[in-house]
Amino acid sequence: MTSNVNIERKLTVRRMPFTFDDDIDIKWNAAKPEWSYMANGASLAMPYLEPYLIRTMKKALPLLNDNALIQEVRDYIGQEAQHYQQHRRFNDIIKSRGYDIIDELEQQMLSEYSIFEKEKSLKFNLAYAAGFESMALGVGHWLIKNRDYLFGTSDPRVASLILWHFVEEIEHKCTAFDTYQAIYGGYWHRLYGTFFATLHVMKFSRSGYIIMMKKDGAWGKLRHRLHIIKYNLLFITGVLPMLLHSALPNHHPTDIDDPQWSKDWIDLYKKNNAILAHLDTGNLTTPSGTGFTK
Numbered sequence: 307m308t309s310n311v312n313i314e315r316k317l318t319v320r321r322m323p324f325t326f327d328d329d330i331d332i333k334w335n336a337a338k339p340e341w342s343y344m345a346n347g348a349s350l351a352m353p354y355l356e357p358y359l360i361r362t363m364k365k366a367l368p369l370l371n372d373n374a375l376i377q378e379v380r381d382y383i384g385q386e387a388q389h390y391q392q393h394r395r396f397n398d399i400i401k402s403r404g405y406d407i408i409d410e411l412e413q414q415m416l417s418e419y420s421i422f423e424k425e426k427s428l429k430f431n432l433a434y435a436a437g438f439e440s441m442a443l444g445v446g447h448w449l450i451k452n453r454d455y456l457f458g459t460s461d462p463r464v465a466s467l468i469l470w471h472f473v474e475e476i477e478h479k480c481t482a483f484d485t486y487q488a489i490y491g492g493y494w495h496r497l498y499g500t501f502f503a504t505l506h507v508m509k510f511s512r513s514g515y516i517i518m519m520k521k522d523g524a525w526g527k528l529r530h531r532l533h534i535i536k537y538n539l540l541f542i543t544g545v546l547p548m549l550l551h552s553a554l555p556n557h558h559p560t561d562i563d564d565p566q567w568s569k570d571w572i573d574l575y576k577k578n579n580a581i582l583a584h585l586d587t588g589n590l591t592t593p594s595g596t597g598f599t600k
């Protein structure tokens with residue numbers, strides 16, 4: 307199979323000047339502490355998930371023939387490396403607040419990904435990568451569509467990290483998909499990978515936020531549990547339509563247009579990346595649809 311990579315798909319590896327200071331509140335969205343815990347739980351998984359994706363794609367590289375796709379995979383690896391390194395910096399802040407049991411979760415993630423690599427085929431691991439990226443594309447659209455609700459007036463240092471990450475997840479939506487298609491191309495494996503990866507990452511994220519909420523005494527309180535259910539329902543109903551689209555046999559990620567906000571973000575990056583590392587969360591929905599500070 308061949309890919310349809312062209313110059314317009316050139317990925318940019320961005321080194322963002324985020325500042326993760328010690329004064330960041332774990333509940334960085336004070337109005338939505340349960341959402342903060344959920345996003346933190348996902349962040350904890352990134353330094354284990356993304357290095358696994360990188361190792362998987364590195365194994366795929368020698369099997370590719372298309373030079374444009376090979377370059378795109380290299381850039382994808384560069385983007386994912388930036389993602390998990392920046393998340394690790396934020397996770398260090400979380401872990402500094404005394405959530406000791408996170409160490410056990412990290413060991414579990416390390417172990418499960420290591421087992422996949424040792425015991426499963428490259429086809430499985432690439433289907434996982436392509437499947438995870440399908441979910442990440444849906445998550446990116448959901449986050450950006452609901453950016454004001456999810457990030458409005460929250461700590462810009464954390465909001466900017468998450469929105470940067472998912473602008474780039476949208477930007478590299480085709481890379482793992484086309485790599486899987488170029489090397490294997492089987493529909494059922496891809497479908498299995500999509501739902502397996504989605505549930506697998508959600509399992510880790512959930513374990514992470516439960517650890518934090520238990521330690522903070524929030525997990526046992528009905529009000530917080532109801533909010534967790536609400537945010538999970540919003541997440542699932544928001545992401546599922548795109549996930550189901552990606553489950554169609556003839557799906558290609560280019561079928562799904564990128565949100566204008568992520569296009570604006572990419573344009574603005576060329577002028578000023580410092581602004582994007584500290585978004586104005588009080589103004590994420592200006593009439594221009596960008597919400598960036600001047």
Ligand SMILES: [Fe+2]
Nearest residue numbers: 356386389475
């Ligand atoms: Fe990523």
Ligand SMILES: [Fe+2]
Nearest residue numbers: 386439442475
């Ligand atoms: Fe990704």
